[in-house]
Amino acid sequence: MEILQALGLDVLGLGTGVVVGAVGWFVVRCILTGFFTVDQSERAVKVRLGRAVRLAGEPSTRVGPVSEGLARADEDRYVYPQLEVISPGGPYFKWPWERVIKVSVSTQTLSMAYDPESPGANQDGTVLDAVTKDQLNTGLTGQLRYRVSEQNLYAYLFGVKKPIAHVMGYFISILRERIASFEAPPPPVVEGTLEAVEVSAVSGVSINDLRKNLRDLNEHMDRECRGSLSRYGIVLDASLITGIDPPQEVESALAAINTAHNHVSSDISLAQAGADQKIVQSRRAVEIETLKAEAEVEPLTALSAQLSLLKGSGPGALQAYLRNIRLALFSKASQVVLGVKP
Numbered sequence: 001m002e003i004l005q006a007l008g009l010d011v012l013g014l015g016t017g018v019v020v021g022a023v024g025w026f027v028v029r030c031i032l033t034g035f036f037t038v039d040q041s042e043r044a045v046k047v048r049l050g051r052a053v054r055l056a057g058e059p060s061t062r063v064g065p066v067s068e069g070l071a072r073a074d075e076d077r078y079v080y081p082q083l084e085v086i087s088p089g090g091p092y093f094k095w096p097w098e099r100v101i102k103v104s105v106s107t108q109t110l111s112m113a114y115d116p117e118s119p120g121a122n123q124d125g126t127v128l129d130a131v132t133k134d135q136l137n138t139g140l141t142g143q144l145r146y147r148v149s150e151q152n153l154y155a156y157l158f159g160v161k162k163p164i165a166h167v168m169g170y171f172i173s174i175l176r177e178r179i180a181s182f183e184a185p186p187p188p189v190v191e192g193t194l195e196a197v198e199v200s201a202v203s204g205v206s207i208n209d210l211r212k213n214l215r216d217l218n219e220h221m222d223r224e225c226r227g228s229l230s231r232y233g234i235v236l237d238a239s240l241i242t243g244i245d246p247p248q249e250v251e252s253a254l255a256a257i258n259t260a261h262n263h264v265s266s267d268i269s270l271a272q273a274g275a276d277q278k279i280v281q282s283r284r285a286v287e288i289e290t291l292k293a294e295a296e297v298e299p300l301t302a303l304s305a306q307l308s309l310l311k312g313s314g315p316g317a318l319q320a321y322l323r324n325i326r327l328a329l330f331s332k333a334s335q336v337v338l339g340v341k342p
Helices: 002-032 065-069 121-125 150-159 163-181 194-202 206-212 214-232 248-313 317-332
Strands: 035-038 042-048 089-093 098-104 108-111 128-131 137-148 234-245
Touching (some): 035 042, 042 150, 137 150, 137 163, 206 234, 248 317
Antiparallel strands (some): 035 089
16 A cells, blocks of 8 residues: 555656646747747748748739739749738747748848859959950949848748849849840931031940940849849849940950040040031121111111101201201301302
């Protein structure tokens, strides 16, 4: 009996210890470690039993602003569900069977020559090679600003393995295609004018066209890369191409072409300035002569109007006026010669 009591007490104590241990594990595992917070520059999503938590009704990116940058042919390829995004703040709670994935949504800057899968490529991520339409291998330098969009986190987290690698490849392919086919729009000029001569001075030099139209090139890249949000969940805020350098073997020839163009432009500008100055001087001379003629005609016009008014006043008014004029002239003259009527 004493032995059974001892065994019974041991079994009861063992059962109590198991219950206390289970409760303690539950408190530590589910309650103390179940709370989490989200920073201001982060967004979070929950994965419940291996499936990301969707919004109610499970809407997709097919309808809404996310799909605006896609072409018609790609709308069916990039359709992702909309996830329930956890905003900054907290504390939030998760169960042990749930997993929280946090993503930074702050804007980041990369060199456009950076290769995420091979950092040593493109001269250690500093210069990107591209071929122009006249078969010149140029070096491009610049920056790319991007951020993860909370509107399409499914594509960023689960759509592709390395989203930034896909985005960089997508951007570089569009950029190289644009460089290879770029042609500067010719300005509207009239044949035979000085502007037409200046435009034809450097026609066909693609690097000069690219350098003069960097802003148009950057704006084209911004428009063409709008689809990165629908494809990969990444928004390309801006692309800034800062330099286009020719290859070393043609740099001296290109410099000579640019120098000749500068001389031609200078001569054209001087000739245009001289012609403009002569035109201005001629216009001024015409204005001066016109004013002189008007000044001479004005007294005669006024005298004619006065004489017409006097003639209308009466039959003897004009004769009286002429007599007064003669008397005034006689008073000023030192000698008067009168003709004798036969």
